[in-house]
Amino acid sequence: MIKLAGIDIGNDSIKLVMDGSAEPLIVPNVVAPGYDRHILQEEDSPVKALDVMVSSPSLAQRNQRYFVGLMAVEHEDNMELEETDNKALSDQSLIVALTALAYACVTSSSYTQSGFGGADEVEYVIGTGLPVRLYAKFHEAFEQRLVGEHEVTFLSTPQLQGRRVKVAIRRAVVSIEGAAALYNLATLDSLQVRDEELYYGCIGVCEIGALTTDFPVVKRMNIDNHFSYGEQFGLSNYLDLIIRDVEDAYGYRFPSRAKLVQRVKERNFVIQMLGEGQVDIRSVVEPYFQRAATRVAELIRKRWRKYPDIQCFYVLGGGAAALKPYLQEAAGSMRLRFVNDSELQNMYGYLKVARSRTSQPALG
Ligand SMILES: Nc1ncnc2c1ncn2[C@@H]1O[C@H](COP(=O)(O)OP(=O)(O)OP(=O)(O)O)[C@@H](O)[C@H]1O
Ligand SMILES: [Mg+2]
Numbered sequence: 001m002i003k004l005a006g007i008d009i010g011n012d013s014i015k016l017v018m019d020g021s022a023e024p025l026i027v028p029n030v031v032a033p034g035y036d037r038h039i040l041q042e043e044d045s046p047v048k049a050l051d052v053m054v055s056s057p058s059l060a061q062r063n064q065r066y067f068v069g070l071m072a073v074e075h076e077d078n079m080e081l082e083e084t085d086n087k088a089l090s091d092q093s094l095i096v097a098l099t100a101l102a103y104a105c106v107t108s109s110s111y112t113q114s115g116f117g118g119a120d121e122v123e124y125v126i127g128t129g130l131p132v133r134l135y136a137k138f139h140e141a142f143e144q145r146l147v148g149e150h151e152v153t154f155l156s157t158p159q160l161q162g163r164r165v166k167v168a169i170r171r172a173v174v175s176i177e178g179a180a181a182l183y184n185l186a187t188l189d190s191l192q193v194r195d196e197e198l199y200y201g202c203i204g205v206c207e208i209g210a211l212t213t214d215f216p217v218v219k220r221m222n223i224d225n226h227f228s229y230g231e232q233f234g235l236s237n238y239l240d241l242i243i244r245d246v247e248d249a250y251g252y253r254f255p256s257r258a259k260l261v262q263r264v265k266e267r268n269f270v271i272q273m274l275g276e277g278q279v280d281i282r283s284v285v286e287p288y289f290q291r292a293a294t295r296v297a298e299l300i301r302k303r304w305r306k307y308p309d310i311q312c313f314y315v316l317g318g319g320a321a322a323l324k325p326y327l328q329e330a331a332g333s334m335r336l337r338f339v340n341d342s343e344l345q346n347m348y349g350y351l352k353v354a355r356s357r358t359s360q361p362a363l364g
Contacts, residue, residue, distance in 0.1 A: 002123045002170060004358065006351025007100070008177075008344075009093050009128055011081045012210030012236065012257070012318060015347040016100045018108060019355065024344055027068065027100045028258045031092050032075035034065030034155070042158045043071075049157050050103065054095050056150035061091070065155065068099045073258045080257055083211055083232055088130055088138035094145060101126075102152035102165035119151070119164040127354025129175040129346055131212040132230035139174045146172040173354045178207035178214040179223050180349030181316045185339065186221065191356050197311065204310040206300050207346070208319025210236040210257075213296065215303055217310065227307050231299065235319040238288045245284050246271070264322055286326075292319075293326030301334060318343035 004019035010029060017024040027050070034051055043049040050068040072078045079092060087093055105122035126146065130139055150167045154160035175183075182205050186198035193199045202219045213231045217224040239257045247253045252271050254260045263269060269282040296315075304310055313336055315327060320342045327336060339345065 002125055003105070004125050004127075004351070004354055005101070005104070006127045006347045006349070006354060007097060008347040008350060009087060009097050010209060010318075010343075011085070011087060011093075011212070011234070012261075013343075014093070014096045014100050015344055016097075016104055017344075017347055017351055018104055019351060021108070024347060025100055025104055027096055027103075028070060028073055028256075029093060029096050030069065030072040030075075030078050030080055030256060030258060031095055032067045032072040032078040034067045037156060039156060044158075046107070046154075046157045046159050047103065050099055051154065051156040052095075052099050052102075053153040053155060054098055054150070055152075056094065056098060057148055058094060058145040058150070059091050066095055066099075068096055073256050076255070078256055080236075081211060083237070085211075086134065086138065087212075088134050088142035089145070097146075098150050098152055098167055101167050101169075102154075103160075105165055105167070106154075106160060106163055119166050121166040121168070123168045123170055125171045125173075125354060125358055126169060127173045127175065127180075127350035127352070127357075129177045129180050129350055131177050131209070132214045132216055132228050133212070133232070134230075135174070135176050143172045143174050171358075173350075173357050175350055175353045176214070176216055176223060176228075177209070177212070177346055178205040178316065179216040179218050179228075180353055181205065181207060181342075181345035182216070182218050182314065182349070183221065184345050184349035184352055185314070187352060189352075191352060201311045202309045204300070204303060204307070204313040206296060206303075206313060206315045206320075207317040208296060208315065208323065209234045209317050210319075213299075213317075213319065215299070217303075217307060219309075224307075227303070233295075234317075235292065235322055238292045242281075242285055242288050246281050249284065250279055250281070261318075261322075289323055289326045290330070293323045293330045296323065297327055297330035297334070297336075300331070300336070304334070312337055314339070316342045316345050 008015040153164045188194045207214045216228040
């Protein structure tokens with residue numbers, strides 16, 4: 001049976017949801033070269049130790065071993081993406097995406113294991129997306145890289161040792177970041193209209209990602225070609241500066257942006273110093289978040305002035321969650337709209353777009 005899934009291949013994290021399942025899978029987009037590791041105590045969950053061999057005709061290197069996601073977040077040789085990486089062509093993003101798709105298959109409750117020694121096989125139709133600026137030029141290449149037959153083998157991953165999964169992507173429907181998020185907000189699971197203002201109106205979106213910020217303008221659910229645009233910056237640019245300043249000031253180095261973001265999400269800004277003692281790094285974080293928010297609010301104001309037909313502006317993406325209080329302050333009298341789980345809205349939108357294209361009825 002072909003599975004339908006929405007997958008947001010983000011520069012910060014890959015977010016995956018299967019049709020009919022409530023729980024999304026989130027895997028940080030971080031990889032490190034894999035090797036035979038010494039296991040003192042097995043991790044309590046397989047997602048904490050994604051140790052995989054990935055083989056795909058779309059990757060430059062076949063059959064390489066990687067530590068993916070949480071396991072790579074603390075690793076000294078880990079790689080996170082940079083502004084210069086192109087999401088549509090990035091091998092790293094594809095490795096993490098394929099690992100997530102394989103993992104979701106072997107851990108889904110409806111799944112029965114293949115015979116001994118055989119490979120598990122899963123077929124997917126996926127909905128996914130690209131930033132405004134990459135879409136026109138790269139969506140075909142992106143689609144071609146995704147579609148095809150790939151293989152992921154789990155190595156030292158607890159509960160999954162030696163499981164080989166053939167991931168066949170039969171079709172990939174590529175939408176536009178931010179616009180898909182709005183589609184999710186405007187529609188029900190049945191794809192019927194949930195909110196008439198959003199569905200039929202002229203809506204501005206500012207979707208703040210890790211490395212890109214997209215400003216689609218959506219009118220009656222159609223993207224405005226002329227006014228939609230994207231910026232090559234996101235929260236990561238500021239996170240990198242915070243990491244640098246904290247290291248300069250306190251000699252404490254965050255091993256990855258993901259580790260810093262964990263702190264931001266928990267609102268836990270106290271770091272441990274070598275030789276005991278603790279410091280609060282809020283005084284380093286806040287000025288950068290204020291700066292980011294001022295810049296974003298200014299960009300929104302400019303957009304709105306250029307296109308006064310816009311009825312309301314939604315601020316979405318993980319960056320919206322991080323910057324919300326600062327953005328509200330920077331926006332002054334300009335009203336901005338925020339939603340819960342803003343970093344997951346694209347993913348749900350991609351699933352709906354894929355579902356509408358394949359015209360499968362909604363499950364549940
Ligand atoms: N709830 C949250 N609170 C604070 N920060 C968050 C939250 N969720 C995500 N972030 C951070 O916000 C940034 C953007 O997250 P998001 O998941 O939207 O990025 P992405 O989609 O992976 O990146 P891109 O859109 O550039 O490909 C990241 O740095 C992420 O770590
Ligand atoms: Mg994103």
